Every structure is written in C-alpha cells, then in structure tokens.
Amino acid sequence: xxxxxxxxxxxxxxxxxxxxxxxxxxxxxxxxxxxxxxxxxxxxxxxxxxxxxxxxxxxxxxxxxxxxxxxxxxxxxxxxxxxxxxxxxxxxxxxxxxxxxx
Amino acid sequence: xxxxxxxxxxxxxxxxxxxxxxxxxxxxxxxxxxxxxxxxxxxxxxxxxxxxxxxxxxxxxxxxxxxxxxxxxxxxxxxxxxxxxxxxxxxxxxxxxxxxxxxxxxxxxxxxxxxxxxxxxxxxxxxxxxxxxxxxxxxxxxxxxxxxxxxxxxxxxxxxxxxxxxxxxxxxxxxxxxxxxxxxxxxxxxxxxxxxxxxxxxxxxxxxxxxxxxxxxxxxxxxxxxxxxxxxxxxxxxxxxxxxxxxxxxxxxxxxxxxxxxxxxxxxxxxxxxxxxxxxxxxxxxxxxxxxxxxxxxxxxxxxxxxxxxxxxxxxxxxxxxxxxxxxxxxxxxxxxxxxxxxxxxxxxxxxxxxxxxxxxxxxxxxxxxxxxxxxxxxxxxxxxxxxxxxxxxxxxxxxxxxxxxxxxxxxxxxxxxxxxxxxxxxxxxxxxxxxxxxxxxxxxxxxxxxxxxxxxxxxxxxxxxxxxxxxxxxxxxxxxxxxxxxxxxxxxxxxxxxxxxxxxxxxxxxxxxxxxxxxxxxxxxxxxxxxxxxxxxxxxxxxxxxxxxxxxxxxxxxxxxxxxxxxxxxxxxxxxxxxxxxxxxxxxxxxxxxxxxxxxxxxxxxxxxxxxxxxxxxxxxxxxxxxxxxxxxxxxxxxx
Amino acid sequence: xxxxxxxxxxxxxxxxxxxxxxxxxxxxxxxxxxxxxxxxxxxxxxxxxxxxxxxxxxxxxxxxxxxxxxxxxxxxxxxxxxxxxxxxxxxxxxxxxxxxxxxxxxxxxxxxxxxxxxxxxxxxxxxxxxxxxxxxxxxxxxxxxxxxxxxxxxxxxxxxx
Numbered sequence: 001x002x003x004x005x006x007x008x009x010x011x012x013x014x015x016x017x018x019x020x021x022x023x024x025x026x027x028x029x030x031x032x033x034x035x036x037x038x039x040x041x042x043x044x045x046x047x048x049x050x051x052x053x054x055x056x057x058x059x060x061x062x063x064x065x066x067x068x069x070x071x072x073x074x075x076x077x078x079x080x081x082x083x084x085x086x087x088x089x090x091x092x093x094x095x096x097x098x099x100x101x102x
Numbered sequence: 103x104x105x106x107x108x109x110x111x112x113x114x115x116x117x118x119x120x121x122x123x124x125x126x127x128x129x130x131x132x133x134x135x136x137x138x139x140x141x142x143x144x145x146x147x148x149x150x151x152x153x154x155x156x157x158x159x160x161x162x163x164x165x166x167x168x169x170x171x172x173x174x175x176x177x178x179x180x181x182x183x184x185x186x187x188x189x190x191x192x193x194x195x196x197x198x199x200x201x202x203x204x205x206x207x208x209x210x211x212x213x214x215x216x217x218x219x220x221x222x223x224x225x226x227x228x229x230x231x232x233x234x235x236x237x238x239x240x241x242x243x244x245x246x247x248x249x250x251x252x253x254x255x256x257x258x259x260x261x262x263x264x265x266x267x268x269x270x271x272x273x274x275x276x277x278x279x280x281x282x283x284x285x286x287x288x289x290x291x292x293x294x295x296x297x298x299x300x301x302x303x304x305x306x307x308x309x310x311x312x313x314x315x316x317x318x319x320x321x322x323x324x325x326x327x328x329x330x331x332x333x334x335x336x337x338x339x340x341x342x343x344x345x346x347x348x349x350x351x352x353x354x355x356x357x358x359x360x361x362x363x364x365x366x367x368x369x370x371x372x373x374x375x376x377x378x379x380x381x382x383x384x385x386x387x388x389x390x391x392x393x394x395x396x397x398x399x400x401x402x403x404x405x406x407x408x409x410x411x412x413x414x415x416x417x418x419x420x421x422x423x424x425x426x427x428x429x430x431x432x433x434x435x436x437x438x439x440x441x442x443x444x445x446x447x448x449x450x451x452x453x454x455x456x457x458x459x460x461x462x463x464x465x466x467x468x469x470x471x472x473x474x475x476x477x478x479x480x481x482x483x484x485x486x487x488x489x490x491x492x493x494x495x496x497x498x499x500x501x502x503x504x505x506x507x508x509x510x511x512x513x514x515x516x517x518x519x520x521x522x523x524x525x526x527x528x529x530x531x532x533x534x535x536x537x538x539x540x541x542x543x544x545x546x547x548x549x550x551x552x553x554x555x556x557x558x559x560x561x562x563x564x565x566x567x568x569x570x571x572x573x574x575x576x577x578x579x580x581x582x583x584x585x586x587x588x589x590x591x592x593x594x595x596x597x598x599x600x601x602x603x604x605x606x607x608x609x610x611x612x613x614x615x616x617x618x619x620x621x622x623x624x625x626x627x628x629x630x631x632x633x634x635x636x637x638x639x640x641x642x643x644x645x646x647x648x649x650x651x652x653x654x655x656x657x658x659x660x661x662x663x664x665x666x667x668x669x670x671x672x673x674x675x676x677x678x679x680x681x682x683x684x685x686x687x688x689x690x691x692x693x694x695x696x697x698x699x700x701x702x703x704x705x706x707x708x709x710x711x712x713x714x715x716x717x718x719x720x721x722x723x724x725x726x727x728x729x730x731x732x733x734x735x736x737x738x739x740x741x742x743x
Numbered sequence: 744x745x746x747x748x749x750x751x752x753x754x755x756x757x758x759x760x761x762x763x764x765x766x767x768x769x770x771x772x773x774x775x776x777x778x779x780x781x782x783x784x785x786x787x788x789x790x791x792x793x794x795x796x797x798x799x800x801x802x803x804x805x806x807x808x809x810x811x812x813x814x815x816x817x818x819x820x821x822x823x824x825x826x827x828x829x830x831x832x833x834x835x836x837x838x839x840x841x842x843x844x845x846x847x848x849x850x851x852x853x854x855x856x857x858x859x860x861x862x863x864x865x866x867x868x869x870x871x872x873x874x875x876x877x878x879x880x881x882x883x884x885x886x887x888x889x890x891x892x893x894x895x896x897x898x899x900x901x902x903x904x
Contacts, residue, residue: 002749004856007790010753012847014760016840021764023728023836024829029769029814031724033776036807037760040783043795051790052858058870062879064795065871068802069886073893075807079814080897086818087903094723095830101721724830731839738846742853 007048014041028082028092032075039071104153104161104181110146110189111228113139114221121218132214136221137200143228144193147186154186155583162234162298180234180297183584184431188231188363191435192356194564195442196224198557199351202446205554206347206453216256216345223249227356231363236285236295239364243281243324246357247274253352254344266340273337277327284320287313297367304370311375318371318378321364322385329361329415332389336644338412342404346449349404354411354445355438362418362434369427369586383423387514390416392642394521398528399628399638402458403448406529410484411441413518417499420511426502427586428572433495436569440483440492443561447477450554451533454547455540460532462543467534470549474534476562481530483565485523485606488599491569498572498581500598516605523609531617748789756782767828773812780804794868 014037021034043064050060086092117139125132160182168175200220207216226249230242248271255267289295291313292303303309325331330338341353352358365372365382372379393412400406414437421430450473455463467474483492496519503512538544549555572580574594616622628635637643759779766772780803787796875883 001745004858005851006746006749006753007786008851009848010756010786012844012851013757016844016847017757017760017764019731019843020833020836020840023724023731023840024833025764026828026830027769029811029818030764030772030828033763033772033811036776036803037763037779040780040803043799044783044786047787047790047792047795050792053856055791055859058867058874061792061795061867061871062874064792065798065875066879066882066886068795068798069890072802072807073890075810076897077893077900079810080901082814083817083901092818097723098721101719722830724832728832728836728839731836731843735839735843735846738843738850742846742850 004048004052007044007052011041011044011048014038014044026093026095028085028094029079031094032078032082035078036071036075039067039074043067104150104159105163107146107150107163107179107181107189107232110143110150110193111225111232113143113146114225114228118218118221118225121214121221126214126218129213132217133200133204136217137197137204139221140193140197140200140224143224144190144197147189147193150181151186151190154181154183158183158583160298164234167237175237176235176296177238178234178296179232181232184363184366185231187431187435187584188359189228191359191438192224192227192231195351195355195438195561196220196227198442198446198561199347202350202449202554202557203345203347205551206449207345212256216253219249219253219256220347220351223253223352223357227360230360234297236288236297236300239367240281240285243328243360243364244278246360247271247278247328250274250341250352250357253348254341256345256348257343260343262340263343266337266343270337270341273334274327277324277334280320280323280327281325284317284324287320288317291317301370304374314371315375315377318368318375319381321368321371322378322382325361325365325419326385327361328364329358329419330389330412331361331385331416331419332392333644335389335393335412336648339405339408339641342402342408346404346445346452349408350442350445350449353408354441358411358415359418359434359438362415362422362430365419365422366427366431366434369422369425372422373425373586379423379425381423383420383508383511386416386419386421386423387511388416389413390420390518391514391521392416394518394525396638396641397525398521399635401460403451403460403463403529403533404445404458406460406525407441407444407448410444410522410525413522414441414484417496417515417518420515421499421502424503424506424508424511426499426506428581428584429495429498429502431584432498432569432572432580436483436491436495436565436572439561439568440480440490440565443476443480443558443565444484446554446558446561447473447480450550450558451477453550453554455543457540457543460529462540463533463538464536464540465534465538465544466547469544469547472549472555472558476558477534478530479562480565481526483569485526485610486519486602487523487606487610488603489570490566491564491572493599493603494569494572494574497594497599497602498574500602501574501595504595504598516602519602520605520609523606524613527610527613528617531613535618745789749786752782752785752789755779756786770812770815773808773815776811777804777808780808791867793866794871 018034018037018041021037022031025031025034046060046064046067048060050058050064054060082092085097089096114136117135120135121132125135160180162181163179165177166174167177200217203216203220207213210216223246226242226245230239230246233239233242251267251271254270255264258264258267285295288300292300292309294300294303304314327334338353338358342349344353372382390413393409393416397406397409397413400409414433418430418433418437421433450470451463451466452458454466454470454473457463479490483490486493486496500512500515503515570576571583574581612622616624616627640646756779759775759782762775763772763779766775780799784796784799784804787793787799
C-alpha cells in the first residue's frame, strides 16, 4: 500500500511541473492550465492528509471542494481576461503585456 | 457741578471732533457748534464758581488712568477758587474770541478748521486748569503748545507764519524740557505727581529744601517758555503772525497765562525755597522791564501789544516770586480781559485798514468809534488808572512787592508802569488821533461788524469792572476768595496808589506831548538817543544773539555730527557692507560648488542607481512570479536549514 | 496491488502533466490536461474520496477543460515552429523549480506524520454534505458569493462594449 509520503512526493512533483509551466509558458492559456495543475496538486495533498491523518472528520475533502470551486471561478475569470486580451491586442502572449514596466 | 466739571473741558473737545469729522466744509454749522460748546462751558463755569463760593474746597476728583502693579498714574481734578476763576476767565475770553472770529475770519477758506482749532485750544486750556496732577497738567500743557503752533501757522502759505509757528514750538519746547525734568525729579523724590499729595508732603517738610528748589526752578523753566519770560520770550512777538483773534486768545489772555498758573500752583515751593522765589521774581522783573522798553519804540501795533503782554506776564511772575499769590493771580485775571480787548481792538483796526504799521494809521477814531473807545478803556486799564480794573491789580502787585521789602523790585515795577502807560498811549494817539497818514487806507476803513464790536463791549465792561472784586476796602473781595493757605486782608497803602497813579499819568502826559500835541518831536528824541533807540528797535538784539550763539552752536554741532556720521558711521557701515558682500561672495562660491554640488550629487546618484534598478520592473508577470518563487525557495531554505 | 495502482496513476498524471507544460500545440496541451485530470480522479478514488473523484471528472474534465478548449478555439492561436512557446527564463525557472522540489523532499523527510489507521467509510457524500452544512456553512456561503462574483466579473470583463 502506498504511504502518505508517496502521495506527497507525487503532489510535489505535480506542483513543480505546474510551477515550471507557470514560469515559462508564453501562452496565457498555457499559464492558466499550469495553474490548474498546481491546484490539483494541492487537492491531492488535502485528500491524502484527510485519508491518512484525519479519516473521520472529512475536513480535507470538504476543503478540496472549496478549492475546486475557487479553481473554477479562477478559470472563468482568467479565461475572460484572456479573451479580452486577445480582443484588444490580437495576442495571448503574457510577455507582450508588459506595459507596467519602467 | 464740580463733580462733573470735566464736562466743561470735554464740551469743546466734542465740538472739535464734530467739526473735524463731520462739518469740515460747513462754515455756519462749524462755527455754530464751536460757539455753542464754549458758551455752555461758560455757563457751567459760572455755576461752578457759585458752588466754589459756597464751599472753597479744594475739591478733588480722582480717575484711575494707568494702573500697573506697583505703579499707578491717576489723573484727577483739583478744584479750588483759583481753578474756578481761571475757568471763568478762559471761557469768557474764549467765548468773546469765538464770536469775534465770526466777523474777523469771515470768508477765510479754512474757516471751519479755524473754529475746530479754537475748540481744541479751549479744551486743552480748560483741561490744564482743571487738572489735579502734574501729569495731567503736562499733557494739556503740551496740547496747548500744539494748538498754539497750529494756530500761529494757520496761514501757513506765508513763510513768516510757518516759521513763527516753528519758532514758537521749538522755543517753548526748550522750556518744556525743564518742566519734564522737574516732573521726573519730583517723582523721584516725592513718588507722586498729584497736586494735593505733593502739597501735603511739602507742608510736612518731607522733601529737602534743595530738592524743592530744583523742582521749583525746573518747573519754572516750563513756565518761562510758555509765558514768554526772559530768556525764552523771543517766540511771542513772532507769534503775532497768527490771526489776531488767536493772538488775543492764546498769546495774550490764556495760554501765556498757563505759565503763571503753573507758577501759582507751585506756590508752596516758592514759600519754602527762597532761591526759587528770587529766581522767579528777578526774572519776572527783568522781563517786565526789558519787554516794556522794547514796546516803547515798536511800530507794529500787534508787536507793541505782544511786548506789552510779555511785560505784564513779567509783572505776574514778579508778584508770585515775592509771594503775592493773590496779586499775581488777580492781575492774571484782569490782564486777561483788557489784553484780550486790546488785541481784539487791534484786530478790528487791522481788519479795517489792512496794515499792522501804526505809521500808516491815524485819526481812525472818527471812522471806528466803538473800537476807539473800547481801546482807550483798555489802555487806561492796563496803565493802571483809577478806578479801572488794571489799577487795582497793579496796585496789589506793588503792595505785595513792598510788603516783602524788595524796594529795588518795587522801583523797577513802578518804572515799568510808567513805561506801560507811555507806550500804550503812544499807540492810541498814533492810531486813533491826529491826521490820517495814509489817506487811501483811511478812506477805505470802516467800523467793524456787530459780531466783532459786541465782544469788544463785553470785554470793555469787564476791563472796567472785573477789578472791582479786588478793591482793598472790600471785606469779602477777591483776596478772601482766592488765597494761599490763609486769607490775608492787607490794608491798602494809599501813598503807593498815589505814586503809581502819578507815574501812570506822567507816562500818558509824555505820550500826549510827543504824539498828540507834537510839542516834543519823537524823531529828534530818537536821534538824540540813537544807540538806545536802535538797541530797543532791534529788541535788544535777542534774535541776533540767539542766532549768533545758540543756533550757530546748534549748526556747528550738527556739522560736527554730520562729519562724524559721514566720516565714521558711514565709513563703518560701508565697511561692514563691503565685508558682508565679500563674505557672501565667498559663501556663494562655497554654496554653488559644495552645498549645491552635494545636493545635486545626491540627486544624480539617486537617478543613476534608480536608472539601473528600474530595469527590474520589466512588466513581465512571469518575471515577478519567478521572484516570488525565488522568495519561497529562500524562505523554505531558511526554515529547513 | 495498491502500490501498483498508485504508480500507474502517478505515471499517467506526471507524464500527461509534463506534456501539458511542454507541448508546442496548446490544443494538444489541453487534451493532455484532460488525461491528467482523469488520472487525478483515479487517484482520488483510490484514496476513498469517491465524491471528489466524481466532482473532479464533472468540473475539471467536463467544465474547466472544455472552457479552456473554447478559449483556445476563440483565440485560434496557431501553433507551429514559428511561434515561440517559451519565454526567456526556462533555465533559471528550471533551476529554481528543481531546488524547490529538493527542498520539498528534504522538509518532507524531516516531518513525521502521525498516521491514523484508516477506516474505509465510503460513500463520503453524506459526510461532506453534513460538514459543509454544519461546520463549514460560513465558508460555504462565502464561496457561493465568490462564485457569483466571479461569474459576473467574467461576464463584465469579456463582454463587448
């Protein structure tokens, strides 16, 4: 049977992959997908802790529900921004949007 | 009335304020207000006199003026018989002059201003008389001097008038310096400036005689300036440049009497300090003689009267100096009336013939009978002819001088009396009798309007009868009303009266011979005594003397001070300025290169550093995210390690 | 047996996740994301979280991914060799990520978890429902508001005006 450490290492790897995507992808939609990966890694953590540390309370699972909700909201707003960005600039590259620089 | 006697003084002030602020363009309203105010003051003064007759006082009313912890400067009213007599004299003469001015100043472009000044003067003079402390006296004293200056220079377009104003102001100011010093000495030694407190201190011998002498002489210096005594008499003849009513009111009847009044107020010092008393008496006698001698030969009608005034004031000082409180103040009162009358009469003549020179007059009594008759009355009065008021007062003075045993002074006084009657009747004969010497002016002359002649008649009446209150046979007369410490009822000295009458009559007779009958030719007399004549005509060369000494010294001193200023002060100031300039140049260099350099350098440095640092702000969100992750890594690193 | 299932699922998740972040074609990335999400759902199921596994499939696979695919379609960002898919910082990002992972492992190795004997109690729907309606009713309501706000916000942002 896999232990809690297995799950945590898996979630860590998934988080790092997502973070790498977040830091490197130019496409805004790609960035958003990377963020979804990171959300998932967090959820894996919640659920594995729920299973292994507090099996009766279901606290982790309840919070995973909230995380999923927030992720959905984030995806909706993020994609709306992407659409707006595309409409205004005809690109969806995040490094193009650097008007806040010096 | 006495408790509210300040109203008497305040009414003319109200009039002054009203005229200055509201009616400065309205001739009739302005004169109406001024005359009404002074008449009401006169009526109130009469009431006050009756109250004083019932209760001699002194009544003292105090007001707090300046109160500082440890020091207070109260003003007060000191109301005794002398005050009430002075109030009456001032208001009567002032009323007459006000009314007279209606005619005399008619058509003057600054008519309302003239009346406002008259009101201000009346206020100041009444305040001076009422004041019960030397502080108040000093304040009103200066106010009186100011008004005098304003009125002498009333026709300031004439340079002689404005110069005369300045001369009067500066000369009297010299005396006032003594007054002020006297007050300071008084406060230093007696710690009071209040009349009554001071008197009681003197009575109880709490002030040493030396200090009293100093105070007395210093205060008398003020009186010398104001009452035109030798050596500060030079301003009064020049003050005749002012309008004639002003001369009558200020420079004959009232203001110049202020010095006499002040001297009377320090009678308690004179009684104690023999030195002060003799100083006053001898200065008075000398002034009387000197002024009378000058008056003998003057040709300007007003100047003759001016010197006559100086001479009469000298009489009063003489009387006060020998301790004749009653006679001095009595003569002050009678003199006020007949001298005012003389001046107003002279004004009437000048108004008619438009000249001051008696050589251009003559025979005017046919043309202006009222003026002539009243002028004769006044001349008889001042000459001391029985039974006019001047006789009684002059006789009182002779009596006082004789009783104190100053026979030399008595001889001088009698001699001056003879000179007085001579120059007065010389004036009368030359003006009103004989053939007109300037036919053109004679033809155009005319009697003055009623508002000028009525005051003359009132004053003529007073010139005859005012002295009767002091007839020595009268048991409840002047001397039992106005007196110092105790009423003395002196028995009349018949032989002195006879001598003085003879001397006066002989003076008149001499004048009659020389200027009416022409049996003695005045020109020949003048040529025979040429040096004396010239000396007198030039007024003893006092003006030249002062010009040559005091003024020259002042100019020399000014020159020295000027050179000192230019040579040393200016040099030093310029040096300091140059040094400051050099120094500031130095500092400017320092500022530009070091301070500014530092400031600008800091600016440049900041810009240079931030120019590099701002590149961090790439605007790339992923760069920022990278930094966040770097931070996270570092945080965990710190936590784990 | 359980360990084998775990490794298989882990391999699916990690490989598909790597594809998500590395594929040049964004559309392909989205497809790989679906695979990844399915893997995670399987993992949930193996962890006794049957309700969450269902929710994962419904919301992530059914809604979010579809939304992303829509967005990809709408923006029709063409993939291809010409378009650079990465910015200038893959190397430093890679380094920092690796160090981050190493630190995870280090800190994990230093942390001891008190593992409780698990009682298998599926289905978990009733438990989660009760928890949401009792202990977590306030966060539940707040998160509803957040969803509403996000909904309105998305509409406002993306609307043509």
